[in-house]
């Protein structure tokens with residue numbers, strides 16, 4: 701039980717529940733990495749923080765650090781960026797990423813918030829990010845989002861090297877943006893084979909585009925969420941984006 705004095709902290713029982721879920725996620729990650737002959741400590745666990753409160757995000761970060769994991773936070777709603785200025789989260793040294801649908805009119809906020817931007821999903825958005833980064837005098841790492849599942853609800857470039865390479869070239873020419881990888885949201889289906897196909901495709905596209913463009917830093921594969929992180933790790937994910945499996949179901 702918490703006393704009223706603990707209002708800003710997470711109730712002890714909530715903290716324990718969060719730790720139990722988080723350890724379950726890490727066990728899944730470790731098993732998948734072992735199957736693939738990978739070191740799971742090299743995989744970044746990106747906390748998908750949409751609709752989560754600063755106390756629960758702060759606890760998840762602390763637990764991941766205690767367990768020696770690479771941790772990042774990923775926000776996907778521009779209107780929730782301000783919560784990361786909470787004293788529980790400000791100046792914590794955790795890399796901040798933006799993982800949501802980008803809007804040109806929010807580019808300034810996103811550039812100010814995130815050192816890595818995962819969701820460059822169409823041509824015009826790179827121009828907006830570049831302009832804002834130049835004005836702010838900062839450099840930003842970006843990933844190109846690819847629609848590997850063909851689902852119409854999802855953003856991203858078509859899953860061909862021909863569709864993606866021009867954007868990577870455009871980013872390579874930027875003084876302030878640096879292409880560091882590809883991102884996808886796996887197929888939304890219970891068919892594990894279809895999910896694996898979509899994630900495997902991202903890896904093949906990264907390799908092909910890196911080769912074609914000479915983008916030597918194009919190393920990251922941001923893929924895998926609560927439901928498909930094992931498959932993603934087996935297929936080479938370097939960043940998994942996890943929300944509900946750690947924090948619990950999102951509030952409706």
Ligand SMILES: *Cc1c(COP(=O)(O)O)cnc(C)c1O
Pocket residue numbers: 748750776799800885925926927941942943944945
């Ligand atoms: C919410 C979100 C996630 C995490 O989803 P969960 O299924 O809750 O793990 C990952 N990536 C993006 C882009 C998201 O918006």
